[in-house]
């Protein structure tokens with residue numbers, strides 16, 4: 357954080373558990389929030405969602421604000437996350453976005469060649485996504501004053517993968533084919549994504565979020581050398597651009613072998629999935645703060661197992677300051693809400709200092 361930002365931040369927020377942990381400072385109890393904490397597993401979300409498509413919800417500041425605030429209040433978590441999605445920013449490139457019931461996102465036409473990249477537009481997300489900043493304003497007004505609000509964006513690779521595949525994918529064949537066969541088109545697309553994502557994050561910070569998370573959800577599909585060559589420079593551009601304004605969480609799944617390069621790309625907090633041991637990783641890469649990393653499926657298990665698995669994460673994180681408890685990936689639909697509340701209370705109670 358720059359001195360300027362520290363000076364203007366409300367002391368209640370500045371000294372919140374979550375922001376203290378992001379800075380690697382000591383806390384009275386380990387902060388916890390959960391990726392996708394507002395979502396289909398929660399009846400209050402389903403009630404709001406019932407009358408609207410998902411995209412309508414994302415573009416309606418009042419409803420998005422309600423969904424964000426409901427989740428924070430119901431769960432008692434230490435941070436709220438903006439209710440939005442990774443993919444609407446791809447509309448600023450001229451792609452059509454739909455969410456098909458039961459099938460997931462669709463982007464069209466998929467970007468598969470240099471000619472397709474050249475046809476993309478590059479609108480400024482500052483003006484093309486006003487609903488996001490309006491939602492941030494509404495949320496910040498209603499959130500308790502010691503609860504930070506997290507903004508977020510997809511990292512260039514994960515967004516490129518959606519733009520190129522046109523949907524979720526297992527093998528990322530089209531993505532890697534473009535990456536390997538046409539470096540020029542690849543770097544042009546990634547450069548464009550890095551520019552719009554940087555502007556988008558700056559605009560969220562201007563609108564009032566206290567931290568941001570860069571989601572590189574699908575980057576685990578890459579070999580380390582491919583990450584270094586094809587992804588690192590672009591994630592670096594985004595992370596360097598917002599560095600020092602607010603703490604930045606850099607997150608991906610399946611990243612154990614990529615962490616060295618992800619660390620080089622930047623971020624104040626490294627988000628780990630459940631394949632990655634906390635203490636060993638921390639020591640090896642000297643991360644000041646770590647977020648993670650309970651297996652989201654542990655929330656489907658009985659309470660004894662859930663407690664044991666949560667304790668394993670806490671033990672692995674140890675007493676070193678700079679741990680934010682989270683899942684190793686987002687909460688899944690059908691997760692029992694009571695178990696999520698139980699986990700939040702358990703983490704607070706068992707780490708009270």
Ligand code: CP3
Nearest residue numbers: 391392393394395410437438439440441442460571573686
């Ligand atoms: O964390 C939060 O509570 C904030 C909201 C949030 C959503 N998506 C809401 C959402 C966040 C941070 C995301 C990020 C996101 N979106 C990612 C990265 C997440 C990760 O865990 O790595 C990705 C890959 C997406 C793209 C996306 N959006 C997918 C693959 C889907 C699922 C499609 C499906 O039908 O299963 C979505 C939809 C989505 N995003 C929902 C929610 C609550 C469900 C929408 C609904 O049907 O109501």
